[in-house]
Amino acid sequence: MWEVVVVGSVNADLVVGVDRRPAPGETVLGTDLVVHPGGKGANQAVAAARLGGRTGIVGRVGDDAHAGLLRDALAADGVDLAHLASAPGPSGVALITVGPDGDNSIIVSPGANARLAPADIAAAREMIAGAAVVSFQLEVPLPAVQAAARTAAEAGGRIVLNLSPPAPVPADLLALCDPLVVNEHEAAYLLGGGEPGDPAATAGALLRRGPRSVVVTLGADGVLVADASGTTAVPSPKVEAVDTTGAGDAFTAALCLRLARGDALRDAAAYAARAGAAAVRKPGAQPSYPTPAELP
Numbered sequence: 589m590w591e592v593v594v595v596g597s598v599n600a601d602l603v604v605g606v607d608r609r610p611a612p613g614e615t616v617l618g619t620d621l622v623v624h625p626g627g628k629g630a631n632q633a634v635a636a637a638r639l640g641g642r643t644g645i646v647g648r649v650g651d652d653a654h655a656g657l658l659r660d661a662l663a664a665d666g667v668d669l670a671h672l673a674s675a676p677g678p679s680g681v682a683l684i685t686v687g688p689d690g691d692n693s694i695i696v697s698p699g700a701n702a703r704l705a706p707a708d709i710a711a712a713r714e715m716i717a718g719a720a721v722v723s724f725q726l727e728v729p730l731p732a733v734q735a736a737a738r739t740a741a742e743a744g745g746r747i748v749l750n751l752s753p754p755a756p757v758p759a760d761l762l763a764l765c766d767p768l769v770v771n772e773h774e775a776a777y778l779l780g781g782g783e784p785g786d787p788a789a790t791a792g793a794l795l796r797r798g799p800r801s802v803v804v805t806l807g808a809d810g811v812l813v814a815d816a817s818g819t820t821a822v823p824s825p826k827v828e829a830v831d832t833t834g835a836g837d838a839f840t841a842a843l844c845l846r847l848a849r850g851d852a853l854r855d856a857a858a859y860a861a862r863a864g865a866a867a868v869r870k871p872g873a874q875p876s877y878p879t880p881a882e883l884p
Contacts, residue, residue, distance in 0.1 A: 596629020834873025
């Protein structure tokens, strides 16, 4: 019934452009504040739907002024909102500064996302079990993620976990990931900290931790894909970056969609790299996500 179901966060992105990020104790002037719909879960749901996927989301928003914006944005792209619940209090908010090079720094206040619980997963069982691919991130509580992953696995769905923000992951959850999606910093965290090392060695080390496959994103340098057959480099199209906010979510959403349609992991990653590259060409997260005709 659904190609991709996303279990994850729904946030309002409050974005300010800056010439440089402030040092501790320093104040800098920025651009006018812009409010975009965001959250890693909502971003992935919108990105997959905009690429033509039959998509649903399991998550929570608050009862504040942001909630209507967030629901409307998801509905506008055709995302199934049957299991986007409301909770008293604020919706999740991400405070984002974007530098002149397009790179960003983000602080997330979880709000209603922090109240996503196994009971919400039980209520959404039919949607989760009916998905070809179920996508997770870690901006919602781990017990909800674990409950949803078990539901998807029992139904034979494919599980994709984007380890963002980085956090400890139980071995039984890692073992269900096909793939585990990480950037270099998230990979270094999972492997015990320190600076990112050789990407190919990193991908192999992650695979030995138990996931069925691994995708390591390298920004403009492309992607590494690792599974039992070996490690493969996948290039990314060269584009001029305006704003990298949400580009990783566009990548993961496109990856999930192509896996849901039967692509091999390397082919899905190549398509996803095009979606991620397209997303950095425009400001914001969801406003930047491409249709198939806009892929480089």
